[in-house]
Every structure is written in C-alpha cells, then in structure tokens.
Amino acid sequence: xxxxxxxxxxxxxxxxxxxxxxxxxxxxxxxxxxxxxxxxxxxxxxxxxxxxxxxxxxxxxxxxxxxxxxxxxxxxxxxxxxxxxxxxxxxxxxxxxxxxxxxxxxxxxxxxxx
Amino acid sequence: xxxxxxxxxxxxxxxxxxxxxxxxxxxxxxxxxxxxxxxxxxxxxxxxxxxxxxxxxxxxxxxxxxxxxxxxxxxxxxxxxxxxxxxxxxxxxxxxxxxxxxxxxxxxxx
Numbered sequence: 033x034x035x036x037x038x039x040x041x042x043x044x045x046x047x048x049x050x051x052x053x054x055x056x057x058x059x060x061x062x063x064x065x066x067x068x069x070x071x072x073x074x075x076x077x078x079x080x081x082x083x084x085x086x087x088x089x090x091x092x093x094x095x096x097x098x099x100x101x102x103x104x105x106x107x108x109x110x111x112x113x114x115x116x117x118x119x120x121x122x123x124x125x126x127x128x129x130x131x132x133x134x135x136x137x138x139x140x141x142x143x144x145x146x
Numbered sequence: 147x148x149x150x151x152x153x154x155x156x157x158x159x160x161x162x163x164x165x166x167x168x169x170x171x172x173x174x175x176x177x178x179x180x181x182x183x184x185x186x187x188x189x190x191x192x193x194x195x196x197x198x199x200x201x202x203x204x205x206x207x208x209x210x211x212x213x214x215x216x217x218x219x220x221x222x223x224x225x226x227x228x229x230x231x232x233x234x235x236x237x238x239x240x241x242x243x244x245x246x247x248x249x250x251x252x253x254x255x256x
Contacts, residue, residue, distance in 0.1 A: 036189070074150075074235050074246030075190065088243065123189055133178050133239055137189030 034058065036138035038124050044144045050112035053141045057105070057126030061136075063087075064101055066109050067123040069140070075123055081107060114145045148173040150238050152247030160255050165223040167250045169236035172217065176238040179212060179219045184233045184249070193234075194221070226254045 037056040045051050057064050063082050067075035078097065080088040083104035092099070096115070101107040111118055121140040128134060149172040159165045171179075177198040182190035196203045196210045196219065203210050207226075212219040223230055231254045236247040 072248070074152075074237075074248050076246070077243060080242075125189070133180065133195075133242065133244065135192065135244065137182075137191070139187065139189050 036124055036126055036136050038122075038138035038141055040141055041139065042142050042144075044146060045114055047116055047145050048113040050110065051114055051143060052108050052110045053122050053124075053143075055107045055109070055124030055138060057107070057124070058136055060128065061126035062104070062129050063127045063132065064107050065125040065127075065135070066099055066107070067125065067137075069121040069123055071120070078109070078122075111143075114143075116145050119143055119145045148176055148238055148240070148243075148245035150236060150245050150247040152236050152250055154250060155248065156251045156253070158253045158255060159226050161226060161228060163226055165221075165226055165230070165252055165254075167221045167234055167236065167252075168218060169220070169238075169247050170216075170218045171238040171245075173238070173240065174217065175240045177241075178239040179210070180237050180239075180244070181208075181210060181221050182235045182237065182246075184235065186232075190235055223252075226252075228254050228256055230254050 066078045069075045078092045079099045081101040084101045099109045121142050123140045125135040125137045152169045180195035183193045184190045207224045209222045233249045235249050237244045
C-alpha cells in the first residue's frame with residue numbers, strides 16, 4: 033500500500049511569514065495526526081483528527097497554528113506568523129481507526145525559520 | 147500527562163555486539179509501548195511493540211522487555227549490523243495518544 037505522503041519536503045521562510053504543509057494519509061485510514069519534531073527531541077503531538085473532526089488539539093499553539101482535514105482525507109497544517117522556535121520537522125501519521133496505535137508516519141516536512 | 151525518559155542519548159557499539167536502550171514512563175495507565183527506528187530524512191518506523199500484559203517480546207535480533215512495577219521498558223538489539231545505525235525512539239501510550247522519548251542515536255562501528 034502507498035505510504036503517508038507529505039509535501040513539501042523542505043521549506044525555508046523568514047520569521048513572521050506564513051507556511052502550509054500538506055498530508056495525504058494511507059487510503060482508508062480514519063485517524064490522522066500531526067507531530068512536531070524539534071532537532072534532538074522526540075515527536076510531540078500537535079493535533080489528532082478522526083475523519084474530519086478534531087479529537088485532540090490540546091498541544092496546538094492555536095494563536096499561530098491551524099489545521100484542517102476537509103472531507104476526512106487530506107490535511108493541511110498552517111503556521112501564521114512563524115517564529116524562529118517553529119523550526120522543526122513536521123510529521124504526519126495515520127492509523128486505521130480511532131484507538132488503533134498502528135501508526136504509519138510520513139517522511140515529514142523540514143521547516144527552517146530564519 | 148505521560149512523561150517518557152530515554153537513555154542513553156547516544157550509543158556506539160562494535161558490529162556484532164549488543165545494544166540496549168532503556169526507557170521509563172510516569173503514567174501507570176499506559177498500556178502500549180512501541181519502539182520506532184528513524185533513519186536520516188525519513189519518518190519513524192515501528193520496529194517492535196509490547197502491551198502491558200506481556201513481559202517480553204522477540205522478533206529475530208530485536209527484543210523488548212517491560213517491567214510494569216518499575217515502569218520501565220528496554221530495547222535489546224543483538225548481533226548489531228551497520229544497517230542498525232539510526233535514531234531509536236521509545237514511546238508509551240494509554241488508549242490512543244503516544245508520548246515519545248527523546249531518542250537514542252545508535253552508531254554501529256564496522
């Protein structure tokens with residue numbers, strides 16, 4: 033089966049600019065996650081979707097981050113305005129059903145904010 | 147929330163030797179403990195997992211042990227090979243949410 037697709041692979045922006053990341057999960061996977069991985073650290077959950085509804089966004093900095101999953105398939109994560117500390121790899125993962133921990137991760141988008 | 151600590155942060159082993167990575171967790175409600183391998187430029191990939199009702203699990207050269215009383219679990223890699231060089235993450239989860247350790251960079255010297 034095709035894996036989790038993410039784009040772009042790399043992005044460099046200046047602080048205060050905006051940026052968007054895109055994720056296409058494995059076909060049929062109902063649950064989608066966005067994780068932030070800062071260099072030298074483990075991934076940290078930002079938001080979890082079940083179909084097109086938000087299950088958990090308690091760790092999402094809502095003053096600057098937003099995410100949506102229209103039609104319960106693709107998802108976009110947006111940062112506006114970006115700060116230097118947002119430099120990280122943004123990983124998307126999907127799993128077949130809510131409560132399933134059989135995650136499949138994409139390769140991530142590496143964001144550098146200068 | 148769950149707090150997962152992972153040690154060591156870096157590990158260098160001679161090819162053919164064993165590697166051991168240890169993790170501790172804080173939330174006694176956690177019941178699922180996966181291990182991920184992350185190669186450069188790629189996302190984490192699940193290599194082995196264990197549930198709280200099992201004490202040990204093996205898959206070829208990889209094994210994981212769990213001590214629920216002490217709240218720690220370990221990854222053991224035997225007969226290490228150059229392709230085992232990567233960053234390894236442990237994680238702990240309750241019903242649906244994974245919390246990751248900070249990672250261990252394993253280097254296998256030829």
